[in-house]
Amino acid sequence: xxKNSSNMIHLTAxxxxxxxxxxxxxxGDFGRSLGHKMLQCxxxxxxxxxxxxxxxxxxxxxxxxxHAEAAKKSNIIIVAIQRDHYNFLSELTEVLHGKVLxxxxxxxxxxxxxxxxxEYLAQLVPGAKVVKAFNTVSAWALQxxxxxxxxxxxxxxxxxxxxEMVMGIVRTLGLTPLDQGSLLAAKEIENYPLQLFPMxxxxxxxxxxxxxxxxxxxxxxxxxxxxxxxNKNVSFFVVISIPNRICxxxxxxxxxxxxxxxxxxAIIQLQRxxxxxxxxxxxxxxxxxxxxxxxxxxxxxxxxxLYTLVIPIRYxxxxxxxxxxxxxxxxxxxxxxxxxxxxxxxxxxALGILGFFLFILLGITSLPSVSNNVNWREFRFVQTDPSHExxxxxxxxxxSSKIQTTTVATLLYNHIVNTQAVSHCNV
Ligand SMILES: NC(=O)C1=CN([C@@H]2O[C@H](COP(=O)(O)OP(=O)(O)OC[C@H]3O[C@@H](n4cnc5c(N)ncnc54)[C@H](OP(=O)(O)O)[C@@H]3O)[C@@H](O)[C@H]2O)C=CC1
Ligand SMILES: [Cu+2]
Numbered sequence: 001x002x003k004n005s006s007n008m009i010h011l012t013a014x015x016x017x018x019x020x021x022x023x024x025x026x027x028g029d030f031g032r033s034l035g036h037k038m039l040q041c042x043x044x045x046x047x048x049x050x051x052x053x054x055x056x057x058x059x060x061x062x063x064x065x066x067h068a069e070a071a072k073k074s075n076i077i078i079v080a081i082q083r084d085h086y087n088f089l090s091e092l093t094e095v096l097h098g099k100v101l102x103x104x105x106x107x108x109x110x111x112x113x114x115x116x117x118x119e120y121l122a123q124l125v126p127g128a129k130v131v132k133a134f135n136t137v138s139a140w141a142l143q144x145x146x147x148x149x150x151x152x153x154x155x156x157x158x159x160x161x162x163x164e165m166v167m168g169i170v171r172t173l174g175l176t177p178l179d180q181g182s183l184l185a186a187k188e189i190e191n192y193p194l195q196l197f198p199m200x201x202x203x204x205x206x207x208x209x210x211x212x213x214x215x216x217x218x219x220x221x222x223x224x225x226x227x228x229x230x231n232k233n234v235s236f237f238v239v240i241s242i243p244n245r246i247c248x249x250x251x252x253x254x255x256x257x258x259x260x261x262x263x264x265x266a267i268i269q270l271q272r273x274x275x276x277x278x279x280x281x282x283x284x285x286x287x288x289x290x291x292x293x294x295x296x297x298x299x300x301x302x303x304x305x306l307y308t309l310v311i312p313i314r315y316x317x318x319x320x321x322x323x324x325x326x327x328x329x330x331x332x333x334x335x336x337x338x339x340x341x342x343x344x345x346x347x348x349x350a351l352g353i354l355g356f357f358l359f360i361l362l363g364i365t366s367l368p369s370v371s372n373n374v375n376w377r378e379f380r381f382v383q384t385d386p387s388h389e390x391x392x393x394x395x396x397x398x399x400s401s402k403i404q405t406t407t408v409a410t411l412l413y414n415h416i417v418n419t420q421a422v423s424h425c426n427v
Contacts, residue, residue, distance in 0.1 A: 031080030254297035355411030
């Protein structure tokens with residue numbers, strides 16, 4: 001595989017034993033950190049700077065030259081300068097002709113400029129092959145060697161050879177390059193570090209909203225109403241009983257919402273008679289956060305399981321059971337065993353257990369670290385890949401063969417419906 005060749009340092013064609021020289025413009029935080037890391041990985045580095053003196057901050061063994069001189073020494077130039085200061089590069093058009101220019105810049109706001117920084121750079125230096133990379137790696141992480149957040153480096157560019165060269169460097173640094181296609185993808189890549197859990201926002205707000213609504217509903221029905229009309233104080237219900245009622249309902253609603261957009265999308269496609277037109281924006285966004293919706297639903301189901309497991313040790317439950325037994329004794333009466341209740345109770349618990357088990361299976365396989373370890377057939381066996389749909393969401397190919405999701409939903413639905421008959425939540 002290509003992995004072997006790319007893990008080695010790239011040697012220049014003319015001098016096979018000398019490592020490739022890479023030029024970095026800008027001796028700021030990021031330029032220095034990247035230079036230091038690349039030096040460690042065996043590259044020969046030269047800095048291009050406005051001031052050609054060496055400061056103590058510059059890693060030993062790296063030359064600092066003027067921009068033009070430094071650029072002449074290498075075919076790859078990493079531009080570690082803020083976008084606002086790019087204009088001087090247009091004067092270097094001649095020197096930079098045919099060279100690979102790597103744009104690492106980030107913005108302060110999403111969509112700060114009309115065009116991406118990388119495209120702007122390509123306009124400034126028309127003869128250069130611009131590649132976008134490294135913007136998702138922080139200077140601090142490079143320096144401390146603690147790349148704990150993500151080893152993924154998004155790379156995009158119009159020239160495939162230039163892109164391949166940059167991806168080689170990324171791999172040599174021990175990072176994982178992800179080819180995102182042409183320079184048109186640069187805008188998305190630049191917006192990426194500015195986003196804070198973009199796909200999680202909607203699922204989390206929705207689940208919190210639903211929980212709050214259901215909480216007040218249950219509070220009125222089960223605590224305030226008995227208090228007002230029967231003068232019964234069961235306010236402690238807010239601690240376990242009511243949450244345990246909310247959790248399964250929210251979980252099931254969210255699970256249904258994972259499903260619903262696929263159905264709506266199918267209806268839209270049938271109506272339009274084509275699957276090659278874009279879905280409305282709201283549907284697109286909804287589709288893209290299905291995986292997160294599913295995982296939040298799983299979290300709620302998990303809470304429900306925990307709340308349910310503690311039922312036998314609750315004081316209120318034990319007291320209720322005891323007083324029931326005592327009242328039988330006092331009345332000298334034995335309630336007969338009810339077979340249908342026996343069946344009901346066991347079967348809804350079994351449905352809950354199986355549904356929860358499959359739900360966990362779905363959740364686990366949707367984690368990237370797990371799905372990377374199974375092949376696509378194995379994956380399809382468990383679920384349809386949400387990220388597979390992620391890439392195509394806008395273009396409208398949706399294979400909704402979510403047999404497993406259907407099973408989970410059906411099992412859990414039956415579990416909840418049966419709960420009405422013999423409830424573990426009624427205590
Ligand atoms: N810091 C980080 O963690 C990350 C930074 N980046 C990106 O890397 C780039 C550099 O960031 P960072 O190193 O933090 O920024 P700094 O402000 O630390 O450094 C920027 C460097 O740009 C050069 N520069 C400044 N003004 C001019 C100018 N008018 N003309 C020419 N060169 C100039 C200077 O180098 P000199 O004095 O040598 O000329 C300066 O050291 C930015 O685009 C940033 O978005 C991307 C990912 C992470
Ligand atoms: Cu339940």
